[in-house]
Structures are given as structure tokens and as C-alpha cells.
Amino acid sequence: MQDLIRTNAALLLISIASFILMGAATALYGPALPVFSRDYDIQIGTAGLMISAHWIGCSLGVAAMFFAGQRATPRMVVAAMTLGAGLMALGLAWPLTLLGAVILGMGYGCATVVFNPRMLRAFGARGPAMLSLLNATFGIGAIGAPLVFVALGNDPVLSFGICALMGVVITACAGPAGRDATVVANAPSTPFRFNLPILIFGAVAISVEACLTGLGPAALINAGLSETAAAQLLSAFFLAFLAARIGLMFVAGLLASFSLFTLSLIGAFLAALVAALWAPGPGFVALGFCAGMFFPTEYVTATRKMGDNVKVAPTIIGAGLVGGVFAPLVLSPFLSSMGARGFFWVVAGVTGLLALAALANLRSMNR
Template identity: 55%
Template structure:
């Protein structure tokens, strides 16, 4: 394992650093929505379109990877992330800020589709564990960013500006990571779309997008102060990080779809706990389930859909469908859902998905 790490050190460094910044950038939208609402004179629901704009950009980036994945390097992705985050920080108008969020999302989507398959393939049998390590580092940035946002006076100019700067710094050191190929060696299993797992991925990533992007707003609706909501989002990501860190040591031992099924069950318990008992405590607990969604989905889909270069972008695009449309559906409903209505909706969706996942378990694990 040490030899593999030395061999792929450049890939691992660039991937870890990029995922830290990706976590920071995505987690900033949630606590920043009230600030964007005030700065641009839009409602909080309208400000929530920024979250979907980010995910639309991700979908476009993944589309580029599907068409031209072999030609895309980490530096392409990082350059777009730097430009997009800088554009959001500029606050040059509501329309231009939405465009900048799309550009940031394009780089974000490319980064996901560049690094995940490279790491999964480079580390062989330990690929699922290293994939969990890579995605766990997302949590480091996601924990820090809301706290930094509050410390900087809840001003999106400073927080998104710092995100842009870090992307530029990683770009400087990411050149040799582009030497890692996306193409597998030897015989390639054909491309076989699997609509069942893609549907699970769309729902799981949609839930993640709503929790990260709209969760702080839901907490505020339940009576939590804005600064406290940002702190709770950081605590959510602490639990998120712990669950993904545990996978570094266990992912190769647990069937990936069983992991996704268990995560849905935990999310159901936590969502109803937030609705019935304590939004603060159980919102944080939801981080444990959310941290398991993507690794369980990605590894299952990779096993089901083959090794063709089109497979990783397709897997990620499946998740992005949920990431785009779930916030668009939920954000306009927030005002009419009541104090904890967001969590009732979440619990209803996750309980239904848990039942379906249990029934599908034998077929998904074969």
C-alpha cells in the first residue's frame, strides 16, 4: 500500500486538496443564502436557485467528461473552479452571480469525474477505501467553511474569494496529476447503463444537496439563529467526515449497496428525530448517513455498469439529476412547510427509499 501511495502521490495530493476546496465551496451556499437574499433583494427561496445553478454547472461539467473525458485534466477543472468562485465573490449582480455559480459547478463536476475513477483504479483492491479517503477530505473543507464564513462577518465576498484563491494555488501544483490516465488497462467491460442504481443515486445526491444547501434555512425556520445554523452545518460535516473516515478502514469489507441501504435507514431515523424531537441534534446526526450516500452509490454503480470511459460521468450525472431538481422542488415549498416540515418531507422520502432498497438488495449485490 505504501508503494502505491508513493507511486500515485501527485494524484492523491491534488485530489485531496481539490476535494477539501470542493467541500468548502459547496457548504458555503447554505449559510450564505440569507446574505445573498439581502444583498440582491431576492427572497430566500429565490436565492436557493444558486444551489441549483451550482448543480446545473456540475451536470454540464460531467457532460464534457462524457464527451471528452480523456482530454480533461485536473488543471482544467481547477481553473474553472477558480474563475467561478471568484465570480460569485465579485457580487456583480444577481444574474452574473448565477452564471458564476454555474461556472464553479462546471469545474466541480469535472473534478468529481476526473479524480474518483483515477483513484478507484489506481489503488486496485484498496480502491474503494482510497475513494472513501478522497471523499472524506471533502468534509474537512465543509466543516471549516461555514465557521470561516461566520468569522468573516457572514460576507460571501471574502469566503468565496478565498475559495477561488485556494483553487488557483492547487492548480499550480496539479500538473503531474494529469499524467494519470482515465483508461483502464486490459479488456474493458462494456458500458451497461443500470437505471435502478442511477435512480438511487439521483435520490441520494438530491437529499444531500437539500441538506447542505437548504438545511440551514430549514433550521432557521425551526427557530435557530443564523449564526447557530452555520455552526450546526459545520457540526453536520464533522459527523459526515467521521462516517467517511470510518469507510477508509471498512469499505472493502461491506457490500456497497448494503452500505447505501443502511445509510437510507439511518437518514430516516434522523429525519423523523429532527421533526419530532430536536432539529438541531438530528440535523447533525443526518451527517452520518449523508457521508455514506455517495461512496455506496458510486462503487455499486461502477461494479454494475462496466469500465468504459463513459461510465464515471454517467454515474455522476445520475446523482446530479437529483442535485439539480431536488432543491428546485423543495426551496419554493419551504415557506409553506411549517417549522419542521422540511424534515417530515425528508423522512417520507428516505423511508420509502429504505423499503425499496431492502427489496432490491439481492439483485443489487449480485
């Protein structure tokens, strides 16, 4: 294992730094929504379009990677995220902010395709554990960003400016990682095997995650919490998110990946019920723990079913982005009219139905 780490050190370090940046930028959307709504004098539902703009950008980035993924380098994808965060930091006009979210999303989508499959392949049998480690570092940025946001006086311009500065530093250091990534990407691969069921599971699960991270703070405010409390709970959400992904490093080899995915759905259903019936704050944080397991367990299952062909990763991630784009777009206009805890009832319904479907397909998915 130490030899593998030394061989792929540049790829590992830049991957981790990039995922911290991705987590920080994504976690800012939720607490920034009410502020952008006031600053640009727009409805909260209109401000929610920023989340969909991000995921639309992700979809464009993943689509580009499907056709030209082997040409992309870590430096290129981080530079795109940096440009997007920089545009949002300017705070000049709402259309420019939306454009920044699209470009940031494009870099984000490309980064998931550049880093995830290469890490999985570079570390061989330890690949699933290292994938969990990489995706856990996403939580580091996601935990810190809302706290920094509050410390800066709920200022999205300064917060996104810090993300842009981080991106500049990572881009400047990403050259050696590009060489490691190219070596891993050009290794022999298996044929492409399309598997629709696992892609549907991923699309629905990621739609829930996107709604929780993007609309969760606004839903907490609807439930009677302050903006500051909602931002702090988002940090706690991502702390639980991080804990789940660190835990996956130790259990990934003990339980089948789809079994872990199913357990995470059952847990999310129960946590959403807690948020809807009794305590929105603790229930939301518990949802963070469950959501932290969605992507790594589904991704490992999907690659096992579909192979490690260069087109597999963008297909898996693209399917998840379908949910990430459309779910916030559909829900955000109704958020203010759902009632105090209607958002959490929706989450409970979706995760409950998906958990039942996962239980029905457990044997075939683990085969």
C-alpha cells in the same frame, strides 16, 4: 500499498486538495443564502436558485466529460472552479453570482469524473477504501468553510474569495497530477453495462444530500435557530459527514457496498424523524453522518454493476446530478411555507421510501 502511493502521489495529493476546495465552496451556499437574499433584495426562494445553478453547472460539466472526458486534466477542472468562485467573490450583481455558481458547478462536476474513477482504478483492491478517503477530505473543507464564514462576519464575498485563492494555488501545482491521471485513465477497461435501478437509487440519494447541504441551514432557521447557529450546525453536519466517510475506509471490505448504502438510508430516515419531532439541530447533524455514506457506497455498487469504462463515471454522477438539480429547485420555493419542520418531514418521507426499495433490492444489488 506504499508503492501504489508513491507511484500515484501527485494524483493523490491534488485530488485531496481539490476535494477540500469542493467541500468548502459547496458548504458556503447554505449559510450564504440568507445574506445574498438581503444583499440583492430577493426572496429566499429566489436565492435558492444559486444551489440549482451550481447543480446545473455540474450537469453540464459531467455531460462534457461523457463525450470528451479523456481530454480533461486536473488543472483544467480546478481552474474552472477557481473562476466560478472568483465571480461569486466579486459580489457585483445577482446574475453574475448565478453565473459564478454555474461555472463553479461545471468545474465541480468535471472534477468528480476526473478524480473518482482514476483513484478507484489506481489503487486496485484498495480502491474502494481510497475512494472513501478522497471523499472524506471533501468534509474537511465543508466543516471549515461555515466556521470561516461566521468568523468573517457572515461575509460570502470574502469567503468565496478565499476559495478562489485556494483554487489558484491548486491549479498552479496540478501539472504532475495530470500525467498520473492520464496514465490511469488510459488503462484497459471493461465494456459499458447500463444499469437503471442503481442509477435511480443514486439520483434520489444525491437529491436528499443536495437539499440537506443547500437548504438545511434555511430549514434550521425556519425551525427557530439563528443564522449563526445554523452555520455552526452545518459545520457539525459536515464533521459527521467526514466521520462517516473515514469510517467507510475500515468497513468497506467487511460489508457489501449496497448493504452499507441501505443502512445509511435507514439511518437517514430515523435522523429526519428526530429532527422533525424533537430536536432539529441534533437530527440534522445525524443526517450528515448518514448522507456521508450515500455517494461512496452507491458509486462503488454502480461501478461493480456497470464496469469501469470511461463513460461509466459520468453516467453514474450524471444520474445523481439529476436529483441534485431538480430537488432544491422544487423545494426551495416552498421552504418558507412548509412550516417550522416541514422540510425534515419531507426528508423522512423520501429516505423512508428509498430505504424500503433498497431492502427489496438488497440481494440483487449485492450479487
